[in-house]
Amino acid sequence: MSLYERIVKGNEKVALVGLGYVGMPIAVAFAKKVKVIGFDLNATKIELYKQGFDPTNEIGQEGIKNTTVEFTSDETKLKEAKFIIVAVPTPVNSDHTPDLTPVIGASKLIGRNLAKDSIVVYESTVYPGCTEDICIPILEKESGLKCGVDFKVGYSPERINPGDKVHRLENIHKIVSGMDSETLEEIKNVYDLVIEVGTYPVSNIKTAEAVKVVENSQRDINIAFMNELAMVFDRMGIDTNEVVDGMNTKWNALGFRPGLVGGHCIGVDPYYFTYEAEKLGYHSQIVLNGRIVNDSMGAYVADAAVRQMIAAGQAPKNSKVVVLGLTFKENCPDTRNSKVDDIIKQLRTYEINPVVIDPWADKKDAMNEYGIELKTMEDAKNADCIIVAVAHDEFKSLSLSDINKMFRESNDKGKVLIDVKGLYKIEDLEKTDINWWRL
Incomplete structure (x- = not known):
């Protein structure tokens, strides 16, 4: 009997390592079909889940209350699972090199508790080759088992879009790969339990890793193009969003717009690609420059704000500046790698300490990650610049x-x-006495 069949019959369990914006939805989805252990090192987060509270807002309180996921911060519980999914974050260091600390830590932890005949599937974004070159040796060392003989490994990149209520885990095609054809079949069958639109197998783990970094690098490059246009059009006195609206009337327009590009995927994944390319002796000409452009946009917005304040007759360092929003995207509590922080940092170089308001962001996260004390809309009164x-x-x-x-x-x-987001129409803005600027 295959591992897939044993899982379906309830004889074996699936385990999720990492219960954040990616891991939690996967755990809950699988728990509707099979037995699931949900593990996270953060005991406080585990207690919140046990109490039926969802800090990610991906599942919602009712979904967490009603799930059968066995939440735990006890790593030894992983010994009860034979199909282990790794969904820990993979950020970058300050020098833009991959920070593999979370995935290395998860590999060590899993290795210490790895049962024979298990399959470990990584979902965390990594550069091509990382799973086989970094993760497998750690699993072998910690477990004393031999990969390919005592356990198998696969890779299935996450495609969850935090805050998106339309494109959900169940209706997004999922890339799956395995170290051999037998492992691939098992992984595909298990994921097909929850992926309603089906999975897409690729020939090897490296290819699956490449799919992930390339799909987000492609988006990053396209947005960088629009951001570069926005900076040029600003000098030309042309509204970029109006240009894009006109361009989008053509059937093959891609629909990208300028903006701040942060978060745990698009703002990070290209650096994983360029890191490995550099190791192989190739210096990126396009991907890296796209990242450079997008990383500069926060400061560009702040500089534009200062210019507008001066043009309006204000003394910027004596002005009350209100920033609405801190999370990396709309209607999502995720503050990781938010480029709004770049706006705030640049404003501070002008001796401006803005009032930051975000009803979605967690106050503790804002303070811990950025040293920002979030305020309420009441604190927005008497603003000079918004x-x-x-x-x-x-x-x-x-x-x-x-x-x-x-x-x-x-x-x-x-x-x-x-x-920044082009929320207001030009014709409406021109009817006011407000000095305005749109990205």
Whole structure:
């Protein structure tokens, strides 16, 4: 009887290592079909899940309360599982090299508790070759078992889009790979339990790893192109969003727009690709330059805000600047690698300490990650400059009249609005007395 069949019959369990924005949805989805152990090192997070609270907002409180996932921070529970999925983060260091600390730590932990005849599947984004060159030797060393004989390994890159309620785990095609054809078949069968639209097998693990870094690098490059256009059009006095609206009337337009590119995927994955390319003696000409452009956009927005404040007659360091949004994307509590922080850092070089407001972000995360004390909308009153950085529904619902009321009433200087997300129409902005700028 195959491992897949034993899992379906309830004789074996699936385990998830890492219960964040990626791991939690996978665990809950599998728990609707089979027995699942959900492991995370963060005991506080595990207690929240046990209490039915979902800090990621990916599943929701009811989904967590009703799931049969066995939540634990006890690594020895992994010995009960034969199919182990690794969904830990893979960030980059300050020098933009891959930070493999989480995936190495997870590999050591799994290795210490690895049962014979198990399959370990990595979902964490890594450069091509990492699973076989880095992870497998760790599993072997910690377990004393031999890969290919005592246990098998595969790779299936995560494609979950945090905050997206349309493109969910179940309806996104999933890439699957294995170290051999037998392992691939087992992995495909297990994932097909929860992937309603089906899985897409590729020939080897390296190819699957490459798919992940390339699909996000492609998006990064396209957005970098639009960001570069935005910087040029700004000098030309042309509104980029209007150009894009016109361009999108053509059937083959790609629909990308300028913006801040952060988060745990697009803002990180290209560096995994260029890192391995550099090791092989190839210096990226396109991917790396796309990253450089996108990494510069936070500072560019802040500089634009300062220019607008000066043009409006303000003394920027004496102005009250309000930044609406901190998370890396709209309607999502994930603050990881948020490029809004780059706006804030650049403002501080002008001796501006902005008021930052984000109803989605966790206050502790904001303080721990960025040293930012989040405020409430009440604190937005008497603003001189407002930067709408993230298109949360709460901010999209603000009319220009609402925005106007947030400015200082007795302001004898001009009001400044920086519309990073292009939420307001030019014709509406021009009817106000606000000095505005759109990316």
